[in-house]
Amino acid sequence: MENSEQDHLAGMDLQLEGEVRHQLNDAAKWSRFISVVVFFACGLVLVSGTIGGAAIFNSFRRLGNAGDIFTGFGGSMLIVVIFFMVAVVALVYYFLFNFSAKIKSALISESITELNAGLRSLKIFFIITTVFAILSLLNTIVKLF
Numbered sequence: 001m002e003n004s005e006q007d008h009l010a011g012m013d014l015q016l017e018g019e020v021r022h023q024l025n026d027a028a029k030w031s032r033f034i035s036v037v038v039f040f041a042c043g044l045v046l047v048s049g050t051i052g053g054a055a056i057f058n059s060f061r062r063l064g065n066a067g068d069i070f071t072g073f074g075g076s077m078l079i080v081v082i083f084f085m086v087a088v089v090a091l092v093y094y095f096l097f098n099f100s101a102k103i104k105s106a107l108i109s110e111s112i113t114e115l116n117a118g119l120r121s122l123k124i125f126f127i128i129t130t131v132f133a134i135l136s137l138l139n140t141i142v143k144l145f
Helices: 008-012 018-051 053-062 062-071 074-110 110-143
Strands: none
Touching: 018 053, 018 074, 053 074, 074 110
C-alpha cells in the first residue's frame, strides 16, 4: 500500500514533487503554445507562398541578375523551396510539440517511459536547433570575411 502512494520514479531514487511537477507542467504549456504558433505561421507561409508565388517570382525576375537563380526553374521551383523550408521548420517544432504532449501524459499517468520519451523529444529539438544555429553562425562568419 505504501508503494502505491509513492511516486513511480522512487525506484530510480528520483521523485517528482510539487515544484518540479509545476515547472514541468509550465514547460509543457509554453512549449505547446510556441509549437502551435509556429505551426500556424508555417500554414500562413504555405498559403501566402502558394497564392503569391507568381508575384514573388515576378519580383525576382525584375531584380535582374539577382533573380537569375529562379529564372531557369520557373515559379514552381520557388514554391518547392518554400514547401521544403516549411516542412523542415514544422518537423523541428513537431519535436517540441511532442515533448509537450509526452510530458503532460507523464505527469498525469506518472509513467517514467512517457517522461523519458518527452525528454528525448526535447533533446532532439535542441540538437537540431543547435545544428541550425551553428550553420547560421558559420554562414555569417563566412559572409563577414
